[in-house]
Amino acid sequence: MIASPMARHDPEQRLSILHLEDSLADHRLTVMTLRRAPLVFDIHHADSLEAFQTLMAHHPIDVILADYQLPGFTAMDAWQLIVQNPNHPPFILLSGAIGEKAAVDAIRLGIADYVLKDDMARLPHVMQRACEVHESRRLREQAVQELAASQKRLAELTEHLQSSIEQERAAIAREIHDDIGGALTAIRFDLAWIGRHSTQEGVRDHAQAATNMLQHAIGASQRIMMNLRPPILDQGLVAAVQWLAEDFERRTNVPVKMVASAPSMPLSDAVQLVAYRTAQEALTNISKYAAPTQVRIDLSDSEGMLTLEVADNGQGLDMRALEKPKAFGIKGLQERARMVDGWLDISSRPGQGTSLILSVPLVSTHPFTGDERT
Template sequence: MAIESAEQALQILHIEDSPADQGLTRIILRRAGMACQIHPVDTLEALQKALLDQSFDLILADYHLPGFTAVDALALVAPLDTRPPFVLLSGAIGEAAAVDIMRLGMTDFLRKEDIARLPTVIKHALEMHEAYRAREQAVAELAQSERRLAELAEHLQSSIEKERAAIAREIHDDIGGSLTSVKFDLAWITRNAPADQPLHAHAVAALEMLQHALGASQRIMMNLRPPVLDQGLVAAVQWLAESFERRTGVAVQMRTSSERIAASPEVQLVAYRCAQEALTNIGKYAEASRVEIDLSDREGFLTLEVSDNGVGMTPAQREKPRSFGLRGLHERARTVDGWLDVSSQPGNGTSIIVSVPLPDH
């Protein structure tokens, strides 16, 4: 049945019960110079065997065959991992019916009276199939790339938090302890050195600088990994709100559904960091006079909302290059299967909502 013998010949499975139509198809493709091999079948059993025995580059099918139709044939082809393009070559159905059939997954339709166009239709079907496969591969590669980026982001966030905790412990145990010891020594000098001696004045100045260094180390340690998180998320966010209010003079109102929210340490840390980043952005850009924080664990979700009455943002400002604050919050939320929503309009403030599903208790 070979039209033309070639190592790279196109393998065509022809579902057709008419020997005359089989012969005409071979003649048309031969005259078009197509290097292909045609494998005719006319029963479902023969079709199943052919599909099991080898793979095909294209399937060409009449619609009505003894005991089955092209729709039945398509049902056998559809589950194949490498499904070839399926071209309907029939004169027994109308255009409308052919369109309905093609919606089931057929690649193209050609009337038998137009069989002279078959080589063109086959080439078009193969091109469409190749484009579809390339698109599927690109989508799969993109999805894989996004998964890898998400895994990398999660790994980086986890590594950063571990490093922050380690640095905070070092500041507390080593630097804080050393500075406190020096503070005691300087305090002893100020108490025992005569007040009118230069040593006393130097000791007092050094003690003031040391107190400043202690305060700075405590602030750095709290920003890295606040011990207040060990008291729960509500207490940690409350501390954030109070610190922000003292530092900026912007009034902060906080509401919570309960005094303690049961959530994993990972979820609490994500919510805390989101609140911290939101307040930092408000202090830098919002020009707000009021901030509201809502923290809830109702309906199986941990929800944190930080809103302000500041200048707001345009879509362009939110999407500007190298603006990683909000993108970082999105990635943080995604590491615990949560999501982040930002609502903002110029002149109407900004609202940032983080939602994370909580496990059933």
Template sequence: MFQNVSNDSALGYEQSQEQRVKILHIEDSPADQTLARLSLKRGQLPCLLTTVDSLQATEAALQAQNFDLILADYHLPGFTALDVWELVRRLPEHPPFVLLSGAIGESAAVDIMRLGISDYLLKDQIASLPHVVKRALEVHEARRARRRAMQELAASEKRLAELTEHLHTSIEQERAGISREIHDDIGGSLTAVKFDLAWIRRNSPEGGLREHAQSALQMLEHALGASQRIMQNLRPPVLDQGLLPAIQWLVQDFERRTGIPARLDVRCQQAEFAPALQVVVYRTAQEALTNVSKYAQASQVTLDLSDHEDFLTLEVTDDGVGLSPADREKPQSFGLRGLNERARTVQGWLDVSSQPGRGSSIILTIPLTDIKT
């Protein structure tokens, strides 16, 4: 059996039942029940008390309705507040739990608080009950708000990660499409024009026409070279042959363009990887080498690629000027941030180790399990 008692009508309040604080009071002493109700009334706390005096009635009350706060004595006939706490803590969104009891010892009170009970008040200090209840409710609401904020933040981060993955996938698809168009349309047309100009040069007499044809051929060679470089930057055809040939070509091209010695160490047991993973590793290596050529002032670069213990790891190390913490936090420094976001699209992560004057090391780590194909 349990009893509902409202304490706000005598105070002149006209709050609806939803506006009152619903309290489950677990107490076997009628006198202590009355004292608690009077204390809450004096504190002008509109509430609806449901009073029970057994563990069975407590469980029934908890199943019958939701309470804003649990107020319980410690020692009760046949059970204790710890038994009540076991019932309360199983609730999905359990309310704050305030212990209102006689002296149980300081060590016992500390142990109870460690279990997660909100507050503890001695019965001879019952005048402070309204303040304790309000504080417990405020703390509980603050925790709920923080929990909701964390859930919303996690959901927002998930949506952002999904959007980032979609954008990277769309960009790579668009790059591949543009690269094919350059190769099939522009490249094919330029090659045909080259053959025609070569024929004109061979069949023209000595003089201005042959010289113009030769000049046009040189310009055309430049255009063909530019189109090939653009295709390689957009989507190198060698990437279709696999990750290892693509990284090898990237290192060779970097060394040829910059004159900086670059060494590639490969310790991979498998030769084929998921396409999404290949793109992430390739773009990370590409961006890292671009940063080395622009800023590092390095004399040598080392790339290490391995798939040890179900993790694919790419490490790009240089002996250049290094990065300071301020360099990494520049507002417009999106290179490393973009690589980190790209790594997250395949459940990977990026680590940067660098000190001014001691070079830099960029490490990409990707789990080889559950990678999208």
């Protein structure tokens, strides 16, 4: 079906009309009425369902006019033949034998409008309005489809970027562990040898100072590596989140209570990684903004659902802040959750703390692996 020219208000565009009518006199009257309007059109006449189907199959039709009662069938039979096609043209009843109730019922089923034959002068206006509505609906549906396709492409891009980021993190962590970590350890042994074998007190002092700075560098490299991809994830999500809680408590002096439904949980690498990053980001935000006196982490894999809740009793937040364009942290967590068919819920009130809950169904398959193994 082509888009309705009438919807573009261009009288020079040719309109293709199909008229389902068993009375030749009424058909001619319809043609005469339309010719009085500023229209350029072709009109195809059918007086049977077979002819109607043939014309619909071989001609691009912009609007259908149909008598209600025809020999052996009604306009609703013709309507049933086209209604399965979502792109069908507007269908207008043009009849002298239809009551108001039947017309209203037909419109409820999707018929565009109806015109009585003794009020034929209204037909051009009704056709124009029906075509405009039809075109508006078509454009709206097209926009919805394009938006859905755009959102799908954006979700695929986000998943690809997240996967690439995790792979890059794993590669960097591996280089820190294998190259930088190995080199720093070797230097530490050399400095220790110098300190033991030097007879000059000044050299021993410098060697000790360098060893202390080197130890600091080793600790920093280990912290960076743990943030990139902690090896403790190989021991499972419970152990990894427990390590996050202990590290948070050590850095902030804020007590963290962690409760897990089991000491270990059989989870895919993708789900483990999403849950770990969610807990990591939640604790980072708490340390930056919440100023709490206590944090609680609940981790459960019961009833086919992984649930991770990170809650604090801090100053809370304004939920409207999550809608800000640059609230990338939470948006990133929401996208991560969607990658494993999960979702993220956040509840908070100023002065009453914040609760962040990740929920992931465990019956789904997850194509994103996010493998960060070093």
